[in-house]
Amino acid sequence: MPSELHQQAKQPVSAALAGPYGHPFHPILVTVPIGAWVGSLVFDIASHVVDDPDFLARGAMWLIAVGVIGALLAALLGFLDLFAVPTGTRAFRIGLIHMTLNLLATAAYAGNFLWRHAGDGPSGSVGAGQLALNAVTLAVLGVSGFLGGKLAYHYGVRVADEETQAEGFVPSRPRSARH
Numbered sequence: 001m002p003s004e005l006h007q008q009a010k011q012p013v014s015a016a017l018a019g020p021y022g023h024p025f026h027p028i029l030v031t032v033p034i035g036a037w038v039g040s041l042v043f044d045i046a047s048h049v050v051d052d053p054d055f056l057a058r059g060a061m062w063l064i065a066v067g068v069i070g071a072l073l074a075a076l077l078g079f080l081d082l083f084a085v086p087t088g089t090r091a092f093r094i095g096l097i098h099m100t101l102n103l104l105a106t107a108a109y110a111g112n113f114l115w116r117h118a119g120d121g122p123s124g125s126v127g128a129g130q131l132a133l134n135a136v137t138l139a140v141l142g143v144s145g146f147l148g149g150k151l152a153y154h155y156g157v158r159v160a161d162e163e164t165q166a167e168g169f170v171p172s173r174p175r176s177a178r179h
Contacts, residue, residue: 006156010084010158013083018081018084022158022160029070029074029077032067033070034067034141036063036066039060040063040067040134041131043126044056044057048125048126053124053125057116060116064112071102071105072106081095084157084158094151095151101143104140112137
């Protein structure tokens with residue numbers, strides 16, 4: 001039987017903003033920065049193996065920008081999900097670490113974008129420092145994603161309770177009618 005605190009972490013602070021019960025918007029939006037930032041690292045690496053790397057360096061820079069914008073939107077909804085988690089709990093502590101790592105990663109990517117955008121913008125292969133910053137920040141994002149997964153899949157934050165989940169496993173037609 002879930003505790004009252006556990007039940008509280010499943011309910012949205014605002015269903016209109018954070019997503020309805022059992023279907024939060026934050027996990028949907030995090031795919032934008034994750035995809036953009038993984039793509040930027042691929043472009044960074046690829047800029048070192050092609051003859052004309054300028055388009056890849058520019059593409060990586062703009063993917064980083066798209067990721068920062070997407071991360072800020074995801075963070076707004078993530079804050080709403082965090083507000084549903086009772087303070088003083090393990091889930092809340094992990095949520096704070098998850099949030100902090102994500103904000104640090106977003107700030108690092110914003111800095112990386114500004115670094116790349118300085119002067120006339122990117123030309124040639126992406127610099128080793130910019131590539132390293134991208135790779136390290138993506139690793140931090142991976143740790144944060146692991147913690148976000150722990151919040152959802154281990155602690156069930158913003159996930160429907162087991163009784164609601166069980167509704168999905170009721171046969172849609174009687175067993176005897178199936179072949």
